[in-house]
Amino acid sequence: MENKIQELTDKIYREGVEKGNEEAKILIANAQEEAKKIIDEAHKEAEFIVNSSRKSAEELVENTKSELKLFAGQAV
Secondary structure, three states: HHHHHHHHHHHHHHHHHHHHHHHHHHHHHHHHHHHHHHHHHHHHHHHHHHHHHHHHHHHHHHHHHHHHHHHHHHHH
16 A cells, blocks of 8 residues: 555656646746847847948048038138
8 A cells, every 4th residue: 555655656757847847948938039039139239220320420431521521611
């Protein structure tokens, strides 16, 4: 009888551990998928910021050149 109780206890324990491991694998897979989405979104946002900064810098350069030409023309 005691042996049967021990076997049943062991079986319940193993099943619990297996179920816990399965749930952990699912949680890890979901977390990895979510992390990938976050990283992809961060890359897109970073690319947008870099492109916006380049555009602003190019506009600043063009405006500065135009102002220098204007001042040079007025100085003559």
